[in-house]
Amino acid sequence: MLRFFHQLGSPKHFYRIAGRWIPWLAAACAALMLIGLYQGMVVAPPDYQQGDSYRIMFIHVPSAWMSLFIYIVMAVAGAIGLIWHMKLAEVIAISSAPIGASFTFLALVTGSIWGKPMWGAWWVWDARLTSELILLFLYLGVMALYSAVEDKRTAARATAILAIVGVVNIPIIHYSVEWWNTLHQGPTVTKFGAPSIDLRMLIPLLVMAVAFKLFYATVVLMRARVEVLQRERNAQWVRELVDIS
Amino acid sequence: MRAARKKRLYLILLVVVGVGVAAALALNAFNQNLMFFYSPSEVNAGKAPPHHPFRLGGLVTDGSLKRLPNGLTVQFDVTDLQKTVSIQYTGILPDLFREGQGIVAHGQMRDDGVFVADEVLAKHDEKYMPPEVAASLKDAHDKGVTAVKAKEAGL
Amino acid sequence: MTLQEFFHMGGYAVYVWSSYAIALVVLVANVVAPILQRRKLFVQLARRQRRERRES
Known part of the structure; x- marks a missing residue:
């Protein structure tokens, strides 16, 4: 068990192990997405007040959850890289950034499209929407800072600090709808107490949430493997890989 | 854990807590402006x-x-x-x-x-339900209201 | 629901389907990007290794 983690810390072993996991994660992700989409788009009943427009939820909510989850992973990986000088943690952190940014963008855009018919506005500067937009800027900031710094070690450290400082935004996003008056309504699922949503709608939502997590796992490993090859390009095992390719 | 690592860990925790406190103070000061x-x-x-x-x-x-x-x-x-x-x-x-x-x-x-x-x-609120569930909830609510009113009228 | 109802989405078709279309683009882009990056990297490294072998 300990050897597993020790091996995982070695870029060469990570490359190999991740390569084996990716197809399985991808298959599980695809299966759950198909199930979730069918349940959500076809089987689940319409909402009593939002009609069929609420079905945007099956993309919007999992995207929003992912935008927060990935940021936390990125910050924690960054911290581990900073404290333990672990290369792999640095790789996971920077590989996560564009994926997190994608989900944040998706949450904002689908939210906007949903808001127009339901609220009557494409955008409002309430605390929930504004703090989620700031999250997007944080992700983009991490990506920009990393590419601006020549040495990857230093780049990883600088972006880890930025990510860690930005963590304060995560509880702000989540509690914004409770701390301040907002147009965005309060939590339906992520709260203490029973979810205020019909089971036939809740199940596809949760299925999509898991599917999105599996998507992140698949894609972050794909990105991380490329980043590892980049960093280790002078190593013998990479040279051999290139030769046989 | 080695001393250097421990030091870095504490530094990070300090930064997180520090930024958290700063944010809390700032948000508190701007509280009214943040109300939509x-x-x-x-x-x-x-x-x-x-x-x-x-x-x-x-x-x-x-x-x-x-x-x-x-x-x-x-x-x-x-x-x-x-x-x-x-x-x-x-x-x-x-x-x-x-x-x-x-x-x-x-x-x-x-x-x-x-x-x-x-x-x-x-x-809109955070509740999601199909029309028939909403209808039966409303029906139950109306029945409850009628019952309370009847009780108050001394029936 | 019928196929017609599925596409109509209770009158909200434009909103629902554009959301799903954008989601599809974002997800596909996230899968394609590392694949293209990897290909580009291998081409780069192969070229470099060939050059090094010639020079040695």
Whole structure:
């Protein structure tokens, strides 16, 4: 068990192990997405007040959850890289950034499209929407800072600090709808107490949430493997890989 | 854990806590500005900026919706179950607008105490359910209300 | 629901389907990006290794 983690810390072993996991994660992700989409788009009943427009939820909510989850992973990986000088943690952190940014963008855009018919506005500067937009800027900031710094070690450290400082935004996003008056309504699922949503709608939502997590796992490993090859390009095992390719 | 690593860990924790405290203080200072809307009680207490546009949010009072003689303007009351403000609005109302529904209006207070809105947005709650569940909930609610009223009437 | 109802989405078709279309683009882009990056990297490294072998 300990050897597993020790091996995982070695870029060469990570490359190999991740390569084996990716197809399985991808298959599980695809299966759950198909199930979730069918349940959500076809089987689940319409909402009593939002009609069929609420079905945007099956993309919007999992995207929003992912935008927060990935940021936390990125910050924690960054911290581990900073404290333990672990290369792999640095790789996971920077590989996560564009994926997190994608989900944040998706949450904002689908939210906007949903808001127009339901609220009557494409955008409002309430605390929930504004703090989620700031999250997007944080992700983009991490990506920009990393590419601006020549040495990857230093780049990883600088972006880890930025990510860690930005963590304060995560509880702000989540509690914004409770701390301040907002147009965005309060939590339906992520709260203490029973979810205020019909089971036939809740199940596809949760299925999509898991599917999105599996998507992140698949894609972050794909990105991380490329980043590892980049960093280790002078190593013998990479040279051999290139030769046989 | 080696001393250097421990030191880095504590430093990171310190930074997180420090930034958290700074953010909490800053947000607390800006608290009122972060509110997307004022409630009728807050407006009643004079907390809303006078002679300046602001947002007013609350529930549309049952039975308060009226269309004014000119045909295009509507008037309705908005309440937070404690205080009520009258709103006048000329324009298209959002799909979800109805009595008992939450709204957020942007506009300005007129001298006669009526809030003249230039924008009305619908604010919906966090509940999701199919129409038949909503109908049976409403039915149960109405039955409960009738029962309470009957009890109060001494039946 | 019928196929027609599925596409109509209770009158909200434009909103629902554009959301799903954008989601599809974002997800596909996230899968394609590392694949293209990897290909580009291998081409680069192969070229470099060939050059090094010639020079040695």
